[in-house]
Amino acid sequence: MKAISVLGSTGSIGTQTLEIVEEFPSQFRVVGLSAGRNLSLLSEQISRHKPEVVALADESLIPELKDRLRAFGLGKSDENWPQLLGGNDGINAVASWKNSDLVVTGIVGCAGLLPTLSAIRAGKDLALANKETLIAAGPVVLPELKKSGSRLLPADSEHSAIFQCLQGTPWTDNARLSTGVPTPGLRRILLTASGGAFRDWSIEDLERATVKDATSHPNWSMGRKITVDSATLMNKGLEVIEAHYLFGIDYENIEIVIHPQSIIHSMVELSDTSVLAQLGWPDMKLPILYCMSWPVRFETPWRRLNLADIAQLNFHAPDTDKYPCMQLAYEAGKKGGTMPAVLNASNEEAVAQFLDEKIHFLDIPKVIHDACDRHQSDLNLQPNLEEVISVDKWARNAVKENVERGVLRISLTN
Amino acid sequence: MKAISVLGSTGSIGTQTLEIVEEFPSQFRVVGLSAGRNLSLLSEQISRHKPEVVALADESLIPELKDRLRAFGLGKSDENWPQLLGGNDGINAVASWKNSDLVVTGIVGCAGLLPTLSAIRAGKDLALANKETLIAAGPVVLPELKKSGSRLLPADSEHSAIFQCLQGTPWTDNARLSTGVPTPGLRRILLTASGGAFRDWSIEDLERATVKDATSHPNWSMGRKITVDSATLMNKGLEVIEAHYLFGIDYENIEIVIHPQSIIHSMVELSDTSVLAQLGWPDMKLPILYCMSWPVRFETPWRRLNLADIAQLNFHAPDTDKYPCMQLAYEAGKKGGTMPAVLNASNEEAVAQFLDEKIHFLDIPKVIHDACDRHQSDLNLQPNLEEVISVDKWARNAVKENVERGVLRISLTN
Numbered sequence: 001m002k003a004i005s006v007l008g009s010t011g012s013i014g015t016q017t018l019e020i021v022e023e024f025p026s027q028f029r030v031v032g033l034s035a036g037r038n039l040s041l042l043s044e045q046i047s048r049h050k051p052e053v054v055a056l057a058d059e060s061l062i063p064e065l066k067d068r069l070r071a072f073g074l075g076k077s078d079e080n081w082p083q084l085l086g087g088n089d090g091i092n093a094v095a096s097w098k099n100s101d102l103v104v105t106g107i108v109g110c111a112g113l114l115p116t117l118s119a120i121r122a123g124k125d126l127a128l129a130n131k132e133t134l135i136a137a138g139p140v141v142l143p144e145l146k147k148s149g150s151r152l153l154p155a156d157s158e159h160s161a162i163f164q165c166l167q168g169t170p171w172t173d174n175a176r177l178s179t180g181v182p183t184p185g186l187r188r189i190l191l192t193a194s195g196g197a198f199r200d201w202s203i204e205d206l207e208r209a210t211v212k213d214a215t216s217h218p219n220w221s222m223g224r225k226i227t228v229d230s231a232t233l234m235n236k237g238l239e240v241i242e243a244h245y246l247f248g249i250d251y252e253n254i255e256i257v258i259h260p261q262s263i264i265h266s267m268v269e270l271s272d273t274s275v276l277a278q279l280g281w282p283d284m285k286l287p288i289l290y291c292m293s294w295p296v297r298f299e300t301p302w303r304r305l306n307l308a309d310i311a312q313l314n315f316h317a318p319d320t321d322k323y324p325c326m327q328l329a330y331e332a333g334k335k336g337g338t339m340p341a342v343l344n345a346s347n348e349e350a351v352a353q354f355l356d357e358k359i360h361f362l363d364i365p366k367v368i369h370d371a372c373d374r375h376q377s378d379l380n381l382q383p384n385l386e387e388v389i390s391v392d393k394w395a396r397n398a399v400k401e402n403v404e405r406g407v408l409r410i411s412l413t414n
Numbered sequence: 415m416k417a418i419s420v421l422g423s424t425g426s427i428g429t430q431t432l433e434i435v436e437e438f439p440s441q442f443r444v445v446g447l448s449a450g451r452n453l454s455l456l457s458e459q460i461s462r463h464k465p466e467v468v469a470l471a472d473e474s475l476i477p478e479l480k481d482r483l484r485a486f487g488l489g490k491s492d493e494n495w496p497q498l499l500g501g502n503d504g505i506n507a508v509a510s511w512k513n514s515d516l517v518v519t520g521i522v523g524c525a526g527l528l529p530t531l532s533a534i535r536a537g538k539d540l541a542l543a544n545k546e547t548l549i550a551a552g553p554v555v556l557p558e559l560k561k562s563g564s565r566l567l568p569a570d571s572e573h574s575a576i577f578q579c580l581q582g583t584p585w586t587d588n589a590r591l592s593t594g595v596p597t598p599g600l601r602r603i604l605l606t607a608s609g610g611a612f613r614d615w616s617i618e619d620l621e622r623a624t625v626k627d628a629t630s631h632p633n634w635s636m637g638r639k640i641t642v643d644s645a646t647l648m649n650k651g652l653e654v655i656e657a658h659y660l661f662g663i664d665y666e667n668i669e670i671v672i673h674p675q676s677i678i679h680s681m682v683e684l685s686d687t688s689v690l691a692q693l694g695w696p697d698m699k700l701p702i703l704y705c706m707s708w709p710v711r712f713e714t715p716w717r718r719l720n721l722a723d724i725a726q727l728n729f730h731a732p733d734t735d736k737y738p739c740m741q742l743a744y745e746a747g748k749k750g751g752t753m754p755a756v757l758n759a760s761n762e763e764a765v766a767q768f769l770d771e772k773i774h775f776l777d778i779p780k781v782i783h784d785a786c787d788r789h790q791s792d793l794n795l796q797p798n799l800e801e802v803i804s805v806d807k808w809a810r811n812a813v814k815e816n817v818e819r820g821v822l823r824i825s826l827t828n
Contacts, residue, residue, distance in 0.1 A: 164688060167581065184710075185710060187713075257722055264691075267693070271714070273716045273717065273718055273719065274694055274704065274711070275693040276579065276690060276693070277678075277690070277691045277693060278691075279681070279690070280687060280688055280689060289686055290688065293686070297599035297685045297686045297688070298685065298686050302686070305683065307604070307671055307673075307681075307729040308672075308729050310729065311728065311729055312727070312728050314725065314726050314727075315726070
């Protein structure tokens, strides 16, 4: 039985992880949970899963959580009463909890960085859903992984697809896994992209794109921010950077291909020209489960794929003019160091400004480009964690300032 | 450096194997060759590859081969002069040659059975292209594999695709490989079929199908017999039986899906619903190379797949009324024992009669069905090799007799 800690247990990744634990009660038990402010859901999770330790980001909420646990019939003397911790130290304690075998990191944003590093330093295996861990902090995290022997298992569908396809390579042994060492025999990664909300729009039509248009994803049900990232293809750009760090592959060997049906979740081309692909319905539960069951496969009653019903899979090259964010991501990735952190943070802020209707959809790449451009002179190739976090903050402010100044004066071509 | 013996070196599989050896001179050397009557090509192969041993099916041709070798400048006292053997004993000696690491079995038909068994008994790994080995002689071969620890690596594109996809399963270890033991985690095999020459024909139109129509394959360049098997879908039916023996999977979990582009060479569905697929151009060299390089991947300059150029992959369920051979194969497979040998042999004879324009295209399934039907009372579930070979002969004669009697009197529904 595998002992699981879930960081960000009340978020999308966290709740799906706990659903999987309930589907496989003889395989998994929950030993640790951490959450933000959703005490109602957290207390229900505690009463169901009876973890050994629970951490709240905001320490001051602990008394309220205790009240809620009593309402679930848990008494303080109860053996099911968990150790309750607060703040960063508390979350780090859950991340490195001695009894856990696997840490699922569902915390969004830079807040997930420190706990993820705590888990790595404690030698825990990780199901990684926090993208900042590699995109912003790749140069910090990779040496730590190498040192501790901790293994990063990708919990998002594209990198899971690649990871599943690479299981066939005899060199995907435990020691090499996710340490950025080039994977012998891997020639190219083909990241599939749905094309997002605007895949059938012309470049000209994008001038009239609204928030409502950009937040309607054709295939996946996701949060608004990620849905906008799909529409700009920045999600794919960020995945390119993540793939670079995870699988130790050069940027020129990572390609994006538009695949509107989102059935093939990504592919690898091996050195002998053979291509392996992983297919499935667009559902995050499968990649999360695979992190948890890896290296074996569990039996699930989930909906099975029927290609004869799907009938058709389409592919085309992405239009670089239509999706400038894609190119920005490749450039930031190639520069390395702190540049991907700037890309990621400026994108988050730009999308927030777009969702607030402060900037136009077509301004998103402009403000990101400007932030990356300005960061060039401060580029730090071997940052530490504090420097990554500080660069992240700088980039968000840089975007805000630009928005206040009026972004439309910024040209992508300057 | 891997030492290779090639049985049937002048055939399609044999010549492609030797091409691969020449492409990777530091990885492979040829230690043994066997061939039938093509002395011109064989002597050229000997002078290029300098094998230690060569066998000719027809012993009486040895003097002529010697003359040809001298014409290539090889002298009998030459250290490159191979040991020359003849007949079945000679071919078996090449198959079990002590210095070979891998035996590529490209001999077509039942003639390949005895040498394949010799290689297995000698504990050699096999790149298997001879389909009779498993289809006709599965019940004979599987226990021998288990005994000797010899490993069957599939050299045809569909089973290679499945094999490649299953590399990801931690249980595909050397000991279990190809011994018919169920593969844990494997839920379903999806064999893709191009649909053959008649994929766009209606059932009614098949009434006017000619030999010329049936021997024009849309994707693969293959021999006439195999091209007709693609048109009847019997090739897929035979592959279903082969997959059953290779991967230890029940017939109800092997599905055929029509995929006209032949880019996905087959797929596996794992127990958690994840589907893995192998893609590539329709070219036999890749699966042959993978047998030879396995478990690693070699670097090739071969044509790379570009899905954006291909643009579209289609899938649909096969029409069972249009392709009755498919159903006959499932039925023969489920009966097991000697029945698949009858299916295979009666199909070979039926196709030969069709190519000779003695029977109509739509008569092919009728004569096969009749042979299987008549064999039912003699079904032998645990035949030895001699019994398999005798059943094979019986089935061919049964078809010939039927054709002489006039097959159109046989109804599929009786």
